[in-house]
Amino acid sequence: MSDLEIWGVILLLTLATMIARSGFWLAGNRINLPKRVQEALRYAPACALAAIIVPDLLFYQSQMNFTINNPRLVAGVMATIYFLLRRNMLQTIFFGMAVFTVVRLAA
Numbered sequence: 001m002s003d004l005e006i007w008g009v010i011l012l013l014t015l016a017t018m019i020a021r022s023g024f025w026l027a028g029n030r031i032n033l034p035k036r037v038q039e040a041l042r043y044a045p046a047c048a049l050a051a052i053i054v055p056d057l058l059f060y061q062s063q064m065n066f067t068i069n070n071p072r073l074v075a076g077v078m079a080t081i082y083f084l085l086r087r088n089m090l091q092t093i094f095f096g097m098a099v100f101t102v103v104r105l106a107a
Contacts, residue, residue: 069107075100 079096
């Protein structure tokens with residue numbers, strides 16, 4: 001791809017993102033979503049986050065890896081346990097990154 005094509009793709013994707021995200025903002029309160037849809041949309045951020053994180057934890061070196069040799073999975077499980085015990089997100093991030101670093105360097 002040439003530089004011009006890359007910049008064109010970036011601009012088109014930016015435009016598509018802006019249109020998709022501004023639809024509800026521009027419509028304001030004129031859109032009356034059914035109560036059931038409003039309740040379902042509450043879970044959209046958690047679902048999107050899970051869709052990003054779970055594959056990253058489970059796939060290691062281009063293969064699905066459920067063993068202790070997967071530092072991402074080990075750090076993710078340990079960080080989840082830490083969060084459930086402490087309920088502090090910032091500490092959990094530091095703890096998870098520390099565990100990941102130790103497990104990765106030990107392997």
